[in-house]
Amino acid sequence: MTATLTPQRTEAPEAPEVRRDLRGRTVDDRVAPLGAALGALGLVSLVYDRLLPLSGTLGFLICWYLTFVVMYALVSWYRHPAPAVADRVAGVLIRTSALVVGGALATVIVYVFIRGFPALRHLNIVTDDLTAGPQDPLTTGGVLHGIVGTAIQIGIAISITLPLGVGCAVFMTEVGGKLARIVRTVVEAMTALPSIVCGLFVYIAFLLAFDVQRNGFAASLAISVMMLPIIARSAEVVLRVVPNGLREASLALGASQWQTVRKVVLPTARPALATAMVLGVARGIGETSPVLITAGYTTFLNANPFEGPMVSLPLFAYTLARSPEPLFQTRAFGAAAVLMVLVLLVFLIARMAAAQRRDR
Amino acid sequence: MENRVGKAFVTTVDNDRPRRLRVGRTLGDRVFRGTARGFGVTVLAVMGGIGVFLTIEAIPAFREFGWDFFTTAEWNPENGVLGLAAVLVGTLTVAVVSMVIAFPLALGTALYISQYAAPKAKRWLIAMVDLMASVPSVIYGLVGAYLLQPEMVYVSRWLHDMFGWIPVFRVDTDPDAAVFAQSRYTASALIAAIVVAMMVLPYACMVMREVFDQAPQGEREAAYALGSTRWGMVRAVVLPFGRGGIIGGTMLALGRALGETIAVVLIIAPLFEVKVRILENGTITVPSLIATRYGESVGIQLAGLLAAGLVLFVITLITNSIAAVIVTRSRSGASTEI
Numbered sequence: 001m002t003a004t005l006t007p008q009r010t011e012a013p014e015a016p017e018v019r020r021d022l023r024g025r026t027v028d029d030r031v032a033p034l035g036a037a038l039g040a041l042g043l044v045s046l047v048y049d050r051l052l053p054l055s056g057t058l059g060f061l062i063c064w065y066l067t068f069v070v071m072y073a074l075v076s077w078y079r080h081p082a083p084a085v086a087d088r089v090a091g092v093l094i095r096t097s098a099l100v101v102g103g104a105l106a107t108v109i110v111y112v113f114i115r116g117f118p119a120l121r122h123l124n125i126v127t128d129d130l131t132a133g134p135q136d137p138l139t140t141g142g143v144l145h146g147i148v149g150t151a152i153q154i155g156i157a158i159s160i161t162l163p164l165g166v167g168c169a170v171f172m173t174e175v176g177g178k179l180a181r182i183v184r185t186v187v188e189a190m191t192a193l194p195s196i197v198c199g200l201f202v203y204i205a206f207l208l209a210f211d212v213q214r215n216g217f218a219a220s221l222a223i224s225v226m227m228l229p230i231i232a233r234s235a236e237v238v239l240r241v242v243p244n245g246l247r248e249a250s251l252a253l254g255a256s257q258w259q260t261v262r263k264v265v266l267p268t269a270r271p272a273l274a275t276a277m278v279l280g281v282a283r284g285i286g287e288t289s290p291v292l293i294t295a296g297y298t299t300f301l302n303a304n305p306f307e308g309p310m311v312s313l314p315l316f317a318y319t320l321a322r323s324p325e326p327l328f329q330t331r332a333f334g335a336a337a338v339l340m341v342l343v344l345l346v347f348l349i350a351r352m353a354a355a356q357r358r359d360r
Numbered sequence: 361m362e363n364r365v366g367k368a369f370v371t372t373v374d375n376d377r378p379r380r381l382r383v384g385r386t387l388g389d390r391v392f393r394g395t396a397r398g399f400g401v402t403v404l405a406v407m408g409g410i411g412v413f414l415t416i417e418a419i420p421a422f423r424e425f426g427w428d429f430f431t432t433a434e435w436n437p438e439n440g441v442l443g444l445a446a447v448l449v450g451t452l453t454v455a456v457v458s459m460v461i462a463f464p465l466a467l468g469t470a471l472y473i474s475q476y477a478a479p480k481a482k483r484w485l486i487a488m489v490d491l492m493a494s495v496p497s498v499i500y501g502l503v504g505a506y507l508l509q510p511e512m513v514y515v516s517r518w519l520h521d522m523f524g525w526i527p528v529f530r531v532d533t534d535p536d537a538a539v540f541a542q543s544r545y546t547a548s549a550l551i552a553a554i555v556v557a558m559m560v561l562p563y564a565c566m567v568m569r570e571v572f573d574q575a576p577q578g579e580r581e582a583a584y585a586l587g588s589t590r591w592g593m594v595r596a597v598v599l600p601f602g603r604g605g606i607i608g609g610t611m612l613a614l615g616r617a618l619g620e621t622i623a624v625v626l627i628i629a630p631l632f633e634v635k636v637r638i639l640e641n642g643t644i645t646v647p648s649l650i651a652t653r654y655g656e657s658v659g660i661q662l663a664g665l666l667a668a669g670l671v672l673f674v675i676t677l678i679t680n681s682i683a684a685v686i687v688t689r690s691r692s693g694a695s696t697e698i
Contacts, residue, residue, distance in 0.1 A: 057511060058511040058512065058514065058515055059514050059515050059518055062515070083588075083589050083591075083592055084589060086589070086591055086592075087589035087590055087591040087592065090591035090594070091476070091590065091591060093468060094468045094471050094472050094476060095472060095476065096468070097464060097465045097467070097468025097469050097472065098468060098469045098472035098473070098476075098477075098485070100465060101465055101466075101469045101488075101489075101492070101561065101565070102485075102488060104492075104558055105488060105491065105492045105495070107503070107507070108495060108499060108500065108503045108558070109495070111503050111506075111507050112499055112502065112503065115502075115506065163399075164399060164402060164403055164406075165403075167395070167396060167398075167399030167400075168399045168400050168402075168403040170396050170399070171396035171397055171399050171400035172400065174396065175393050175396045175397060175400070179397070179400065179401075179404075180400060182404065183400045183401075183403060183404045186404055186407050186408050186411075187403060187404075187407060188680075188684065189407075189411070189677055189680075189681075190407045190410070190411070191680065192615055192619075192673060192676040192677040192679075192680045193410070193619075193673055193676075194618070194619030194621070194646070194647055194669065194672055194673060194676060195619065195621065196619070196621045196647040196650045196651055196669070197414070197619075197650070197666075197669040197670075197672070197673060200650055200654060200665065200666060200669055201410055201413065201414060203654065204417060204662065204666070205413055208662075225406075225410065228403065228406070228407070229407060232403060256385075256386045256388055256389045256392075257385070257389045257392060257393070258386075258388045258389050258391075258392035259388075261392070279490065279493075279494060282494035283493075283494060285496070286494065286495070286496025286497065286498070286499075287496070287497070288496070288497060288498045288621070288622040289497075289621035289622055289647065289651060292621075292622070292651055293650075293651070293654055314496050314497075314498040314622075317498050317499075317502065318498045318501070318622060318626070321498075321501075321502055321505070321626060322626070329506070332502065333502065336496075336498065336499050336502055339496055339498070339499065340495070340496075340499060343494055343495065343496060344491075346494075347490070347491055347494055351487060
């Protein structure tokens with residue numbers, strides 16, 4: 001007879017469990033990049049501009065970085081096999097590319113605010129138009145007409161494109177059929193239309209054809225032509241990812257298709273839809289090229305989109321920036337900074353809309 | 361008997377027909393479908409109408425200049441000579457150079473966000489890329505013209521000095537002159553391309569990042585379990601998996617780079633000459649041609665501008681379509697599940 005003996009467990013002393021650190025970094029891991037960076041800095045600052053015919057800050061940074069990567073690879077080579085060296089170099093390259101991109105974005109935003117600050121400092125930048133005359137000091141005159149123009153143009157463009165775009169997306173995803181495929185193909189193709197061509201189209205088909213002077217309405221038409229395919233397409237993408245099971249469950253419960261779309265599909269897609277819409281609107285606000293051809297330039301406040309030229313913020317910034325006058329350029333940067341604030345606001349709203357819905 | 365039963369059985373099968381389902385739509389549904397179809401048709405009519413209109417209006421230019429339209433470099437409405445050669449070469453130069461700059465950065469950033477960044481930082485980084493995509497082009501143009509250009513003059517001279525023997529980097533001046541000709545290096549295709557690169561980079565990055573995020577977790581862990589380093593895992597799993605996204609995202613960004621207007625207009629000096637010397641002052645692209653010349657144009661010149669826009673549209677359309685096909689064809693991950 002064989003007896004099964006259970007192994008005797010000896011009581012292990014109660015030791016607090018310590019989580020193992022899987023991503024342990026050795027001293028070498030930490031010091032090697034630092035040393036390489038310092039070494040490269042030393043070498044480059046010695047050689048650059050003194051021994052080699054190189055100058056300029058940007059060039060210095062580029063040289064420093066390249067030397068750093070080479071040095072880091074060499075330092076790693078002493079102690080590590082080839083795969084580890086490759087891992088380190090690739091890690092550095094990938095991290096720095098992210099850093100460069102983030103740095104570029106930060107530089108762009110900060111630079112605009114710094115250059116625009118002299119104009120931005122005076123409150124009249126948002127309460128005045130440039131009626132006083134562009135040569136006046138920064139304490140008079142502002143970009144109010146640009147803000148109003150942007151608001152009106154984008155408002156009209158939104159009221160045209162949002163219902164059309166979302167309705168078209170609902171048609172493409174919910175109704176379907178052969179016609180929907182054609183619509184999808186055409187809409188997708190039109191997203192490739194360069195924005196300047198949208199402006200040229202409205203210029204020829206609306207302004208020249210009806211012999212109308214440039215005005216705000218033409219500009220908003222041009223923006224609409226540009227935004228419509230973008231909005232329709234992004235709305236369609238969003239609606240398409242709504243799980244089909246939800247639709248089927250709703251239909252199985254006896255809901256009609258309209259009820260399904262209104263009570264199930266659209267509410268499910270709402271946060272993503274809101275984000276997509278707002279991002280499309282942000283692009284519409286910042287776009288200059290369709291407006292450039294259609295809106296006309298003015299320094300006066302004009303709130304009537306159907307009569308007379310109506311400048312928008314990006315167009316205003318663009319026009320002033322092309323002038324060699326430093327005062328004009330400062331005003332251009334001021335307008336650009338106001339525009340940036342506007343885009344940031346719209347962007348924040350999009351983020352908040354997305355985050356809020358996710359919390360529920 | 362058995363036979364008969366079998367026969368009967370067979371005949372029943374033969375007689376089986378799928379039941380005809382009658383879709384009884386309520387009135388509300390019919391109204392809904394009709395309305396939705398109306399929206400679809402409206403959008404189709406508007407978009408299709410624009411395409412047709414552009415083609416019809418541009419035809420006179422093609423008819424007037426024939427094939428010379430594509431081989432003439434000059435754009436000289438006063439003498440009745442219009443040609444796209446220089447413009448198309450300039451457009452492609454700026455777009456390609458900008459992609460050379462944007463591609464590695466977009467790829468690196470996408471890899472960083474999807475594989476390297478801490479989960480908490482990831483959301484912020486994605487928002488950062490989205491924000492970068494929505495910064496207005498005029499702002500990129502301003503920064504490029506006033507901040508980047510003065511710095512790039514030195515880099516351009518250095519590139520010219522070191523690599524001037526490569527035709528692309530040639531500049532018509534002496535880099536070692538005591539007082540170097542700064543103005544020869546300004547307003548060049550390279551500076552415009554850098555700014556365009558900044559603008560289109562987020563679009564490429566978004567697509568790549570989404571595809572990288574879908575790389576199968578099982579395969580990634582398997583690579584780690586076999587002792588792979590992080591880069592080894594990326595090279596063996598993430599990059600092959602995301603190849604479609606990489607190519608598609610790049611093409612998409614290329615399409616946008618081709619159509620960029622304002623930033624380019626703010627930087628370049630218009631020059632109608634077929635050349636690919638990217639460091640040298642002056643170039644021209646289709647959008648900047650339209651932006652600078654539309655006002656003084658009437659009749660055939662306007663048709664010429666439209667034709668230029670149409671050619672650009674066709675190029676962008678082809679690029680985008682190829683991108684779309686590649687992205688949708690790329691591995692969905694189903695075949696790689698363990």
